[in-house]
Amino acid sequence: MIGTVLLIAGLALLFLSGVGLLRFRGPYERLQASGVGDIGGAVLFLVGLVVRLGWEATGGILVALTVFFVFTGPLSTHAIAKGAFVRGERPHEE
Numbered sequence: 001m002i003g004t005v006l007l008i009a010g011l012a013l014l015f016l017s018g019v020g021l022l023r024f025r026g027p028y029e030r031l032q033a034s035g036v037g038d039i040g041g042a043v044l045f046l047v048g049l050v051v052r053l054g055w056e057a058t059g060g061i062l063v064a065l066t067v068f069f070v071f072t073g074p075l076s077t078h079a080i081a082k083g084a085f086v087r088g089e090r091p092h093e094e
Contacts, residue, residue, distance in 0.1 A: 010046075012041075
């Protein structure tokens with residue numbers, strides 16, 4: 001039951017991240033929506049798989065993937081944001 005809830009929450013967060021990626025117009029707003037949503041959604045989904053399938057099935061691989069996403073997600077988001085800033089994109093003033 002808990003694994004199913006985590007899977008659904010992860011999928012919902014990934015879906016909302018995709019909607020935010022399409023909805024926002026600036027690169028920094030898109031990075032915020034996709035970075036937070038993708039990392040959180042992927043971690044929730046992978047933890048839900050570990051809970052649902054059990055540690056014996058593929059627990060080690062899923063934990064390694066979770067650690068990989070937690071460390072590389074913010075790094076890639078930062079690299080894209082720095083590239084946009086160097087290119088001359090500035091945040092929109094409201």
